[in-house]
Amino acid sequence: GTCADDETCSDVGVCEADTPAPICEADYADCTEADFVAGDMTTATETIDIGMVAFAPYDPKCLRIAVGQTVSIEAMGSHPFQKVCAEDDVMDAQSPSSSTVTFTLTTPGYYNYKCQFHGSMVGNIHVVAP
Secondary structure, eight states: OOOOTTEEEOTTSOEEEOOOOOSSOTTGGGOOHHHHHHTBOTTOOSOEEEBOOTTSOOBSSEEEEETTOEEEEOOBTTBOEEEEEOSSSTTGGGOSBSSOEEEEOOSOEEEEEEESSOTTOEEEEEEEOO
16 A cells, blocks of 8 residues: 555554654754754753853753753743744743743644844754653
């Protein structure tokens, strides 16, 4: 038999749904594949902290994590967190926020964010399947 256009045949002959293409920008915050490799935290077992650097990109700016990992992004009244794009609605409940935000990311893809007031303060999280 054959699989539908949005499916792939597995090694055992079963049609499986294709993973949807990311809707957010992979290169947001000028992130490259090398940047995501340098910021790879897919083996971390605790919450991953993303620090704020006033008027500069978040640290780490380009972060790669696995599905199910939790990140904490530092924010404050003068530097509130703002979602730019997310693969799902996990960032919506706290956007914009004037205090540190914490998310457990469960959908593969990219999560682009910035400081609401300062365009140079940007970050990008690449979530990959484990």
